[in-house]
Amino acid sequence: MCDQDLARALAGDLKGNFEQLVLAYQDRLYAFALRLVGNAHDAEEIAQDTFLRAYQALTTYPAERRRDLAPRPWLYRIALNVTRNRRRSGHAPATSLNADGPEDRQPIDCAESPDAWVERSELSVRLVATLALLPERYRIALLLRHVAGLGYGEMAAALNRPVGTVKSDVHRATSIVRQALGGELSEVGGSR
Amino acid sequence: MMETQHATAPSARQLVDALREIGTNQAPASLLPAVMSAAGLGIACAPYHSVLGAVLVAYRGSQICGLRLASQATEFERELAERYGVPIYRLGVLPANLARAVRRRLGGERTPIQTDLSGLTPFEQAVLAKTQEIPYGEVRPYAWIAREIGAPRAVRAVGSALANNPIPLVIPCHRVVRSDGRLGNYSLGGGEAKRTMLRAEGSDPDELEKLARDGVRYVGSDTTRIFCFPTCRHARRVTERHRVSFKSDAEAAASGYRPCRVCRPVTGLTA
Numbered sequence: 001m002c003d004q005d006l007a008r009a010l011a012g013d014l015k016g017n018f019e020q021l022v023l024a025y026q027d028r029l030y031a032f033a034l035r036l037v038g039n040a041h042d043a044e045e046i047a048q049d050t051f052l053r054a055y056q057a058l059t060t061y062p063a064e065r066r067r068d069l070a071p072r073p074w075l076y077r078i079a080l081n082v083t084r085n086r087r088r089s090g091h092a093p094a095t096s097l098n099a100d101g102p103e104d105r106q107p108i109d110c111a112e113s114p115d116a117w118v119e120r121s122e123l124s125v126r127l128v129a130t131l132a133l134l135p136e137r138y139r140i141a142l143l144l145r146h147v148a149g150l151g152y153g154e155m156a157a158a159l160n161r162p163v164g165t166v167k168s169d170v171h172r173a174t175s176i177v178r179q180a181l182g183g184e185l186s187e188v189g190g191s192r
Numbered sequence: 193m194m195e196t197q198h199a200t201a202p203s204a205r206q207l208v209d210a211l212r213e214i215g216t217n218q219a220p221a222s223l224l225p226a227v228m229s230a231a232g233l234g235i236a237c238a239p240y241h242s243v244l245g246a247v248l249v250a251y252r253g254s255q256i257c258g259l260r261l262a263s264q265a266t267e268f269e270r271e272l273a274e275r276y277g278v279p280i281y282r283l284g285v286l287p288a289n290l291a292r293a294v295r296r297r298l299g300g301e302r303t304p305i306q307t308d309l310s311g312l313t314p315f316e317q318a319v320l321a322k323t324q325e326i327p328y329g330e331v332r333p334y335a336w337i338a339r340e341i342g343a344p345r346a347v348r349a350v351g352s353a354l355a356n357n358p359i360p361l362v363i364p365c366h367r368v369v370r371s372d373g374r375l376g377n378y379s380l381g382g383g384e385a386k387r388t389m390l391r392a393e394g395s396d397p398d399e400l401e402k403l404a405r406d407g408v409r410y411v412g413s414d415t416t417r418i419f420c421f422p423t424c425r426h427a428r429r430v431t432e433r434h435r436v437s438f439k440s441d442a443e444a445a446a447s448g449y450r451p452c453r454v455c456r457p458v459t460g461l462t463a
Contacts, residue, residue, distance in 0.1 A: 015233055019279075022227050030219035044220055051227040123202055124210045131214075146208050147215030174204060182201025 003071050011067035014058055022051050025075055032076065032148050036083060036139065038132050046086065050079040073157040076148055080140065080158065123181070130180050138173035145170045225281035229253055235272050238283035240294055242361055243392040244385050249286055249294060252276075256290065257308035259359045261381060275311055297362055300328030300393065307359055315343070319353040326367040329393045330423040331400065332455070333371040340456070347371075355379050366390060373404015395423060403437075410438040410457055412449045419444040424455035 001009070001020055009017040029050055034043035054075060058066055131139055144150045144158060152170075156163045202210065228234030229252035237250045239262055248265055250258035250272050257276075260268040269280045286294070296303045309317050318341040326332050334354070338347045354365040360380040366389040370376045375397060378386035387397040403422055412419035413430040419438055420427035438444040441451065441458055451458045 018231065018233060019224070019228060022224055026219040026223050026227075027217070028215075030223065031215040031217040034217055035214060040220075044223060044226075047219060047223055048226050048230070052230055055227075055231045055233075121210060121213060123206060124213045127207070127210045128214055142211060143215075146211035174207060178201045178204065178207055181207075 006071055007067055007069045010058060010069070010071075011063045014066065018055055018058070021054070021071060025071070026051075028148060029075060029079055032143055033079060033083070035128070035131060035143050035147055036079075042086075046079060046082050049082045049086075050075060053078050053082060070154070070157070072148075073150060073154040076144060076150065076154075077158040077160075126181055127177070130177055133180075134173065134176065137169060138176060141166065141169035142173045142177065222283055222285075222287050225283050226253075226287065228279070228281060232278070234279045234281050235276055236281045236283055237269065237272070238286040238290075240286050240291060242298065243388060244361070244381055247361065247380075249290065250280075251290060252308060254290070255306040255308040256294070256359055256362055257310075259361055259380075294362060302327075305362060307362065309358070312356075312358070315341075315346070315349065316353040316356065319350050320357060320359075320363050320365075323354065323357075323363055323365055323368060326364060327425065328364075329395055330421070330425065330455070331367050331369045331390065331395060332421060334368055334376070335371045336421075336457070337368060339458075351376070361389070364389075367393075369400070371409075373401055373409075375401070406437075407439045408437040409440060410444055412436040412438060412444060412447075417449050418452050419449045419457065420452040421455045421457045424452055424457075426452055426454055 001024060006017075006021055006024060009020060026047065030043055030047045033046040033050075034040060037043055037046065057078075061069075131142070134142070140159070141155070144155050145152075150158060152163050152167050155166045155170075159166060222236075225234065225236035225238075229236040232252065235250050235252050235257065237248050237258075239246050240249045240259075241247075244261070246262035248258075248260050248262050248268055249256060250260075250268070258268065258272055269282075272280055285291075293303065293305045297305050309320060312320070319337055322337050322340050334350045335344070335347045337354075338344050338350045341350075343349070350368075354368055355377060357363050357365045357379060360366070360378075366378055366380075366386045368376070375383055375386050375390075377383065378389075390397045390400075400422070408422065410419045411422045411424075411427040411430065413427075413434045414436050415434050418426070419436075419441075422428075436447075436449075438447070438449070444451075
């Protein structure tokens with residue numbers, strides 16, 4: 001079901017069709033949250049809270065507003081808010097979301113079995129570690145663009161920032177990560 | 193510490209591919225049931241291994257709303273669907289937080305556990321709430337529940353309410369027995385299952401029945417001159433030498449004994 005059909009279905013029978021929205025987005029939102037906070041437990045809670053908030057919000061929207069909804073940027077926006085609120089309310093993230101200094105760097109639990117690691121390319125394995133150390137703003141930009149697959153317009157909507165800013169964040173993030181992956185590993189993800 | 197190694201920077205294309213690759217994790221199977229049940233749009237149902245074998249625990253959000261033998265799964269799901277009018281989501285494992293809460297509760301810890309008893313009458317809810325006050329390893333008569341909730345004549349209704357206990361084990365209806373000392377019925381697999389549960393908690397059902405056959409309803413101590421239900425923790429620590437048995441509260445009162453304030457055994461009613 002495409003996003004437009006989903007929105008139409010939600011405008012009609014919200015209770016009956018909400019499951020469709022969860023089925024359509026649960027893997028993507030979970031994967032996004034997993035790479036954002038770095039551990040499976042928090043990621044599951046964030047995905048769960050995101051859908052719950054989404055449902056609660058939808059019940060207050062008139063049918064017209066539900067029909068006009070673009071579910072994708074809207075859901076990621078909620079997910080980002082949920083993550084921010086959890087951090088404020090004292091849920092310690094496994095990786096600091098403001099990992100600017102080395103003192104903020106904490107071990108990441110990548111939440112995958114060794115088998116899964118073997119199957120993934122060596123580059124992705126290093127990428128996971130590198131991402132965890134990126135400043136939040138850049139990590140979010142990269143994740144929204146390439147893990148969640150949002151367009152720049154959708155990202156701008158999800159982040160409530162101008163398209164130009166969003167584009168430059170993605171560009172900057174890409175170059176930081178490429179450089180980090182090309183440099184000395186011990187400086188980037190060496191604590192693991 | 194990882195060995196220092198040099199790598200060439202990946203191309204932008206390679207980086208994008210790698211980002212896609214790390215974004216392919218599947219959501220855990222518990223996510224959909226958790227969301228749907230917390231939103232009130234579904235009931236989740238997952239197995240738990242108890243002393244009585246595999247049981248299914250039904251819940252919505254963090255509230256447990258049902259428990260049944262796994263062998264009665266189909267019937268259980270049909271009843272839940274009727275009671276709540278929402279779809280039932282079957283899960284392979286109980287979420288860790290609920291499993292922990294159930295395990296603690298069944299192990300005798302008096303940790304709070306969230307239950308959903310909506311749809312039951314206020315009387316049934318009062319019976320089940322009172323049942324939860326009976327300590328691990330102890331038993332109380334049906335008549336005791338009736339009296340404690342202010343409906344001393346409703347002993348049979350207490351029996352029905354317990355027979356319809358939607359969450360046996362968690363709400364320990366196995367700790368409620370007949371006033372004549374016989375164990376009585378049990379919704380989760382009959383009288384034998386009730387014996388198993390009581391034994392698992394350290395009670396001795398054979399001893400309870402023997403006391404009942406001998407007409408012993410209460411046990412007192414001749415030093416404190418207090419009488420209790422035989423399984424009350426204060427009765428069990430009375431040494432053999434000071435132990436006194438009573439056939440009725442009237443007999444105990446006539447001997448100058450007062451009822452225990454913990455197990456509150458005052459009643460002349462029989463089931």
